[in-house]
Amino acid sequence: MNYAFKALSDPTRRRVLELLKDRPMSAGEIADHFEVSKSTMSAHFAVLREANLVASEKDGKSVVYQLKLSVLEDALLGFASVFGWELKNTQHIKPEQSPEKGAKK
Amino acid sequence: MSTENQKKTPGKITGITLLILFVCLIALGVSKATGFIESNQAQQGFGIVLGLILVLLGNFLPKLVLPLSQRGDDPHKAIRNERMAGMLFVLTGALIVSVWLFVTQEYRMMVSSVVGLSVISLVFAQWAHGVFGGLSESQIESKLERLNVEIPLSQRLAVFGILYTLFWVFAMFLADAVWGDSVAQGMVIPFIIISAVLLSFMTIKHQFKR
Numbered sequence A: 001m002n003y004a005f006k007a008l009s010d011p012t013r014r015r016v017l018e019l020l021k022d023r024p025m026s027a028g029e030i031a032d033h034f035e036v037s038k039s040t041m042s043a044h045f046a047v048l049r050e051a052n053l054v055a056s057e058k059d060g061k062s063v064v065y066q067l068k069l070s071v072l073e074d075a076l077l078g079f080a081s082v083f084g085w086e087l088k089n090t091q092h093i094k095p096e097q098s099p100e101k102g103a104k105k
Numbered sequence B: 001m002s003t004e005n006q007k008k009t010p011g012k013i014t015g016i017t018l019l020i021l022f023v024c025l026i027a028l029g030v031s032k033a034t035g036f037i038e039s040n041q042a043q044q045g046f047g048i049v050l051g052l053i054l055v056l057l058g059n060f061l062p063k064l065v066l067p068l069s070q071r072g073d074d075p076h077k078a079i080r081n082e083r084m085a086g087m088l089f090v091l092t093g094a095l096i097v098s099v100w101l102f103v104t105q106e107y108r109m110m111v112s113s114v115v116g117l118s119v120i121s122l123v124f125a126q127w128a129h130g131v132f133g134g135l136s137e138s139q140i141e142s143k144l145e146r147l148n149v150e151i152p153l154s155q156r157l158a159v160f161g162i163l164y165t166l167f168w169v170f171a172m173f174l175a176d177a178v179w180g181d182s183v184a185q186g187m188v189i190p191f192i193i194i195s196a197v198l199l200s201f202m203t204i205k206h207q208f209k210r
Helices: A002-008 A011-022 A027-031 A038-050 A071-082 A099-104 B012-033 B039-063 B075-102 B105-132 B137-150 B153-179 B181-186 B188-209
Strands: A054-059 A062-067
Touching (some): A002 A038, A011 A027, A011 A054, A011 A062, A027 A038, A027 A062, A038 A054, A038 A062, A071 B075, B039 B075, B039 B105, B153 B181, B153 B188
Antiparallel strands (some): A054 A062
Protein backbone atom coordinates (compact mmCIF):
# COMPACT_ATOMS: atom_id res chain seq x y z
CA MET A 1 0.00 0.00 0.00
CA ASN A 2 2.99 2.30 0.62
CA TYR A 3 3.86 2.06 -3.05
CA ALA A 4 0.32 3.03 -3.95
CA PHE A 5 0.42 6.10 -1.66
CA LYS A 6 3.78 7.10 -3.11
CA ALA A 7 2.48 6.71 -6.64
CA LEU A 8 -0.73 8.64 -5.93
CA SER A 9 1.06 11.48 -4.17
CA ASP A 10 2.39 12.86 -7.45
CA PRO A 11 0.08 14.98 -9.63
CA THR A 12 1.63 13.81 -12.89
CA ARG A 13 1.07 10.18 -12.02
CA ARG A 14 -2.49 10.95 -10.91
CA ARG A 15 -3.10 12.67 -14.23
CA VAL A 16 -1.74 9.60 -16.03
CA LEU A 17 -4.19 7.41 -14.13
CA GLU A 18 -7.05 9.79 -14.93
CA LEU A 19 -6.12 9.62 -18.61
CA LEU A 20 -6.10 5.83 -18.51
CA LYS A 21 -9.60 5.84 -17.04
CA ASP A 22 -10.82 6.89 -20.49
CA ARG A 23 -9.10 4.08 -22.38
CA PRO A 24 -5.83 2.11 -22.58
CA MET A 25 -3.09 4.27 -24.12
CA SER A 26 0.40 3.86 -25.46
CA ALA A 27 3.31 5.49 -23.62
CA GLY A 28 3.66 8.00 -26.47
CA GLU A 29 0.01 9.01 -26.34
CA ILE A 30 0.23 9.60 -22.59
CA ALA A 31 3.51 11.50 -22.89
CA ASP A 32 1.86 13.86 -25.38
CA HIS A 33 -0.26 15.23 -22.56
CA PHE A 34 2.78 16.34 -20.55
CA GLU A 35 5.65 18.73 -21.12
CA VAL A 36 8.32 16.58 -19.56
CA SER A 37 11.17 14.54 -20.96
CA LYS A 38 10.73 10.92 -22.00
CA SER A 39 13.03 9.74 -19.22
CA THR A 40 10.91 11.53 -16.60
CA MET A 41 7.77 9.94 -18.01
CA SER A 42 9.48 6.54 -18.00
CA ALA A 43 10.31 7.04 -14.32
CA HIS A 44 6.65 7.87 -13.61
CA PHE A 45 5.52 4.75 -15.50
CA ALA A 46 8.02 2.68 -13.52
CA VAL A 47 6.61 3.96 -10.21
CA LEU A 48 3.05 3.21 -11.35
CA ARG A 49 4.07 -0.29 -12.44
CA GLU A 50 5.94 -0.86 -9.18
CA ALA A 51 2.81 0.14 -7.25
CA ASN A 52 0.84 -2.26 -9.46
CA LEU A 53 -1.57 0.49 -10.49
CA VAL A 54 -1.12 -0.03 -14.23
CA ALA A 55 -0.55 -3.04 -16.44
CA SER A 56 1.66 -2.74 -19.49
CA GLU A 57 1.76 -4.72 -22.69
CA LYS A 58 4.10 -4.61 -25.64
CA ASP A 59 2.30 -3.97 -28.90
CA GLY A 60 4.94 -4.03 -31.60
CA LYS A 61 7.39 -1.27 -30.74
CA SER A 62 5.14 0.65 -28.37
CA VAL A 63 4.07 -0.15 -24.82
CA VAL A 64 0.35 0.07 -24.07
CA TYR A 65 -0.81 0.85 -20.54
CA GLN A 66 -4.13 0.05 -18.94
CA LEU A 67 -5.50 0.70 -15.47
CA LYS A 68 -5.07 -1.84 -12.70
CA LEU A 69 -6.69 0.01 -9.80
CA SER A 70 -8.55 -1.77 -7.03
CA VAL A 71 -11.77 -0.12 -5.88
CA LEU A 72 -9.98 1.23 -2.80
CA GLU A 73 -7.12 2.64 -4.87
CA ASP A 74 -9.65 4.18 -7.24
CA ALA A 75 -11.33 5.85 -4.27
CA LEU A 76 -7.95 7.03 -2.98
CA LEU A 77 -7.17 8.50 -6.39
CA GLY A 78 -10.46 10.38 -6.36
CA PHE A 79 -9.85 11.55 -2.81
CA ALA A 80 -6.32 12.69 -3.64
CA SER A 81 -7.48 14.55 -6.73
CA VAL A 82 -10.39 16.31 -5.05
CA PHE A 83 -9.32 17.02 -1.49
CA GLY A 84 -5.67 16.65 -0.85
CA TRP A 85 -2.22 16.24 -2.21
CA GLU A 86 -2.87 19.31 -4.37
CA LEU A 87 -0.63 20.04 -7.30
CA LYS A 88 2.31 22.22 -6.24
CA ASN A 89 3.91 22.37 -9.63
CA THR A 90 1.58 21.90 -12.56
CA GLN A 91 3.66 23.77 -15.15
CA HIS A 92 4.82 20.59 -16.79
CA ILE A 93 1.27 19.43 -17.45
CA LYS A 94 -0.23 20.82 -20.62
CA PRO A 95 -3.35 22.83 -19.72
CA GLU A 96 -5.99 21.14 -21.87
CA GLN A 97 -5.53 18.69 -24.65
CA SER A 98 -8.19 16.44 -26.07
CA PRO A 99 -7.39 12.71 -26.08
CA GLU A 100 -8.11 12.60 -29.83
CA LYS A 101 -5.31 15.07 -30.48
CA GLY A 102 -2.92 12.91 -28.50
CA ALA A 103 -4.09 9.74 -30.20
CA LYS A 104 -3.18 11.00 -33.68
CA LYS A 105 0.53 11.01 -32.90
CA MET B 1 0.95 -8.81 -27.45
CA SER B 2 2.53 -10.04 -24.30
CA THR B 3 1.90 -8.79 -20.81
CA GLU B 4 4.97 -7.56 -18.98
CA ASN B 5 3.84 -7.70 -15.42
CA GLN B 6 2.06 -11.02 -15.30
CA LYS B 7 4.46 -12.33 -12.71
CA LYS B 8 3.24 -9.88 -10.08
CA THR B 9 0.67 -11.28 -7.68
CA PRO B 10 -1.51 -8.48 -6.28
CA GLY B 11 -3.67 -11.01 -4.49
CA LYS B 12 -1.45 -11.81 -1.52
CA ILE B 13 -3.12 -9.49 1.00
CA THR B 14 -6.55 -10.35 -0.40
CA GLY B 15 -5.76 -14.06 -0.11
CA ILE B 16 -4.57 -13.78 3.49
CA THR B 17 -7.59 -11.67 4.49
CA LEU B 18 -9.93 -14.14 2.79
CA LEU B 19 -8.26 -16.95 4.71
CA ILE B 20 -8.83 -15.08 8.00
CA LEU B 21 -12.50 -14.56 7.07
CA PHE B 22 -12.91 -18.26 6.26
CA VAL B 23 -11.37 -19.12 9.64
CA CYS B 24 -13.93 -16.74 11.20
CA LEU B 25 -16.72 -18.66 9.44
CA ILE B 26 -15.42 -21.96 10.80
CA ALA B 27 -15.01 -20.44 14.27
CA LEU B 28 -18.63 -19.23 14.15
CA GLY B 29 -19.81 -22.71 13.19
CA VAL B 30 -17.81 -24.36 15.96
CA SER B 31 -18.95 -21.76 18.53
CA LYS B 32 -22.57 -22.40 17.58
CA ALA B 33 -22.13 -26.18 17.69
CA THR B 34 -20.51 -26.04 21.13
CA GLY B 35 -23.22 -23.71 22.44
CA PHE B 36 -20.77 -20.88 23.03
CA ILE B 37 -22.98 -18.47 21.07
CA GLU B 38 -26.67 -18.46 20.16
CA SER B 39 -27.86 -19.62 16.74
CA ASN B 40 -29.02 -16.10 15.83
CA GLN B 41 -25.69 -14.59 16.73
CA ALA B 42 -23.86 -17.18 14.64
CA GLN B 43 -26.20 -16.47 11.72
CA GLN B 44 -25.61 -12.73 12.05
CA GLY B 45 -21.84 -13.21 12.20
CA PHE B 46 -22.02 -15.48 9.16
CA GLY B 47 -23.96 -12.86 7.17
CA ILE B 48 -21.52 -10.11 8.11
CA VAL B 49 -18.49 -12.21 7.11
CA LEU B 50 -20.14 -13.04 3.77
CA GLY B 51 -20.63 -9.31 3.14
CA LEU B 52 -16.99 -8.65 3.99
CA ILE B 53 -15.86 -11.41 1.60
CA LEU B 54 -17.88 -9.74 -1.17
CA VAL B 55 -16.28 -6.35 -0.35
CA LEU B 56 -12.82 -7.91 -0.49
CA LEU B 57 -13.42 -9.71 -3.78
CA GLY B 58 -14.98 -6.61 -5.34
CA ASN B 59 -11.99 -4.54 -4.32
CA PHE B 60 -9.57 -7.06 -5.84
CA LEU B 61 -11.53 -7.78 -9.03
CA PRO B 62 -10.29 -4.82 -11.14
CA LYS B 63 -6.72 -5.95 -10.41
CA LEU B 64 -7.25 -9.10 -12.48
CA VAL B 65 -6.66 -7.35 -15.77
CA LEU B 66 -6.85 -9.22 -19.02
CA PRO B 67 -4.40 -8.57 -21.84
CA LEU B 68 -5.83 -6.07 -24.30
CA SER B 69 -5.83 -8.73 -27.01
CA GLN B 70 -8.55 -10.49 -24.98
CA ARG B 71 -10.72 -7.42 -24.61
CA GLY B 72 -12.79 -7.97 -27.72
CA ASP B 73 -13.75 -5.21 -30.12
CA ASP B 74 -14.31 -2.60 -27.44
CA PRO B 75 -11.58 -2.74 -24.75
CA HIS B 76 -12.83 0.48 -23.18
CA LYS B 77 -16.28 -0.96 -22.57
CA ALA B 78 -14.84 -4.23 -21.19
CA ILE B 79 -12.53 -2.42 -18.74
CA ARG B 80 -15.34 -0.09 -17.65
CA ASN B 81 -17.61 -3.08 -17.02
CA GLU B 82 -14.97 -4.80 -14.88
CA ARG B 83 -14.43 -1.70 -12.78
CA MET B 84 -18.18 -1.34 -12.45
CA ALA B 85 -18.48 -4.99 -11.33
CA GLY B 86 -15.82 -4.41 -8.66
CA MET B 87 -17.59 -1.33 -7.33
CA LEU B 88 -20.93 -3.12 -7.45
CA PHE B 89 -19.57 -5.99 -5.33
CA VAL B 90 -18.01 -3.60 -2.80
CA LEU B 91 -21.26 -1.65 -2.44
CA THR B 92 -23.33 -4.85 -2.26
CA GLY B 93 -21.01 -6.31 0.38
CA ALA B 94 -21.29 -3.13 2.44
CA LEU B 95 -25.08 -3.21 2.03
CA ILE B 96 -25.24 -6.84 3.17
CA VAL B 97 -23.12 -6.06 6.25
CA SER B 98 -25.47 -3.15 7.04
CA VAL B 99 -28.53 -5.37 6.56
CA TRP B 100 -27.18 -7.95 9.02
CA LEU B 101 -26.33 -5.21 11.50
CA PHE B 102 -29.39 -2.97 11.33
CA VAL B 103 -32.37 -4.74 9.75
CA THR B 104 -34.74 -6.69 11.97
CA GLN B 105 -34.06 -10.39 12.30
CA GLU B 106 -37.05 -11.63 10.29
CA TYR B 107 -36.00 -9.77 7.09
CA ARG B 108 -32.20 -10.04 7.26
CA MET B 109 -31.82 -13.35 5.49
CA MET B 110 -34.38 -12.58 2.79
CA VAL B 111 -33.04 -9.11 1.95
CA SER B 112 -29.34 -10.04 1.99
CA SER B 113 -29.87 -13.16 -0.13
CA VAL B 114 -32.01 -11.38 -2.74
CA VAL B 115 -29.46 -8.56 -3.01
CA GLY B 116 -26.48 -10.94 -3.15
CA LEU B 117 -28.08 -13.28 -5.69
CA SER B 118 -29.22 -10.44 -7.95
CA VAL B 119 -25.84 -8.74 -8.10
CA ILE B 120 -23.77 -11.92 -8.59
CA SER B 121 -26.18 -13.13 -11.32
CA LEU B 122 -26.03 -9.73 -13.01
CA VAL B 123 -22.22 -9.68 -13.03
CA PHE B 124 -21.96 -13.31 -14.20
CA ALA B 125 -24.39 -12.60 -17.04
CA GLN B 126 -22.51 -9.47 -18.01
CA TRP B 127 -19.17 -11.33 -17.98
CA ALA B 128 -20.55 -14.16 -20.08
CA HIS B 129 -21.96 -11.68 -22.56
CA GLY B 130 -18.76 -9.60 -22.57
CA VAL B 131 -16.45 -12.58 -23.10
CA PHE B 132 -18.54 -14.89 -25.28
CA GLY B 133 -21.34 -12.72 -26.66
CA GLY B 134 -21.81 -13.09 -30.41
CA LEU B 135 -19.05 -15.70 -30.82
CA SER B 136 -19.41 -19.09 -32.46
CA GLU B 137 -18.46 -22.28 -30.60
CA SER B 138 -15.08 -22.55 -32.32
CA GLN B 139 -14.32 -18.88 -31.59
CA ILE B 140 -15.16 -19.46 -27.91
CA GLU B 141 -12.86 -22.50 -27.91
CA SER B 142 -9.94 -20.55 -29.34
CA LYS B 143 -10.60 -17.64 -26.99
CA LEU B 144 -10.49 -19.95 -23.96
CA GLU B 145 -7.23 -21.43 -25.22
CA ARG B 146 -5.63 -18.00 -25.56
CA LEU B 147 -6.94 -16.92 -22.13
CA ASN B 148 -5.36 -19.95 -20.47
CA VAL B 149 -2.02 -19.28 -22.10
CA GLU B 150 -1.79 -15.55 -21.54
CA ILE B 151 -2.92 -14.95 -17.97
CA PRO B 152 -2.56 -16.99 -14.78
CA LEU B 153 -5.44 -19.43 -14.46
CA SER B 154 -5.23 -19.86 -10.70
CA GLN B 155 -6.33 -16.37 -9.66
CA ARG B 156 -9.26 -16.28 -12.05
CA LEU B 157 -10.36 -19.73 -10.95
CA ALA B 158 -10.07 -18.75 -7.28
CA VAL B 159 -12.22 -15.63 -7.71
CA PHE B 160 -14.76 -17.46 -9.85
CA GLY B 161 -14.88 -20.32 -7.33
CA ILE B 162 -15.49 -18.03 -4.37
CA LEU B 163 -18.16 -16.03 -6.21
CA TYR B 164 -19.84 -19.24 -7.35
CA THR B 165 -19.85 -20.51 -3.75
CA LEU B 166 -21.24 -17.19 -2.49
CA PHE B 167 -23.99 -17.47 -5.10
CA TRP B 168 -25.00 -20.85 -3.68
CA VAL B 169 -24.79 -19.62 -0.08
CA PHE B 170 -27.16 -16.75 -0.91
CA ALA B 171 -29.44 -19.21 -2.74
CA MET B 172 -29.47 -21.39 0.40
CA PHE B 173 -30.22 -18.34 2.54
CA LEU B 174 -33.16 -17.51 0.29
CA ALA B 175 -34.42 -21.10 0.37
CA ASP B 176 -34.11 -21.05 4.16
CA ALA B 177 -36.05 -17.78 4.41
CA VAL B 178 -38.81 -18.92 2.03
CA TRP B 179 -39.17 -22.69 2.55
CA GLY B 180 -37.28 -23.42 5.73
CA ASP B 181 -34.09 -25.02 6.94
CA SER B 182 -34.66 -28.50 5.48
CA VAL B 183 -34.86 -27.23 1.87
CA ALA B 184 -31.72 -25.12 2.40
CA GLN B 185 -29.85 -28.16 3.70
CA GLY B 186 -31.08 -30.18 0.74
CA MET B 187 -29.47 -27.66 -1.62
CA VAL B 188 -26.04 -28.82 -0.48
CA ILE B 189 -26.41 -31.91 -2.69
CA PRO B 190 -26.95 -30.06 -6.04
CA PHE B 191 -24.17 -27.66 -5.01
CA ILE B 192 -21.71 -30.56 -4.64
CA ILE B 193 -22.85 -32.23 -7.88
CA ILE B 194 -22.70 -29.05 -9.99
CA SER B 195 -19.34 -28.09 -8.43
CA ALA B 196 -17.92 -31.52 -9.27
CA VAL B 197 -19.17 -31.27 -12.87
CA LEU B 198 -17.74 -27.76 -13.26
CA LEU B 199 -14.43 -28.78 -11.70
CA SER B 200 -14.05 -31.85 -13.89
CA PHE B 201 -14.94 -29.80 -16.98
CA MET B 202 -12.28 -27.23 -16.12
CA THR B 203 -9.67 -29.87 -15.31
CA ILE B 204 -10.28 -31.70 -18.57
CA LYS B 205 -10.05 -28.41 -20.46
CA HIS B 206 -6.81 -27.57 -18.71
CA GLN B 207 -5.31 -31.00 -19.44
CA PHE B 208 -6.13 -30.59 -23.12
CA LYS B 209 -4.29 -27.28 -23.14
CA ARG B 210 -1.14 -29.05 -21.97
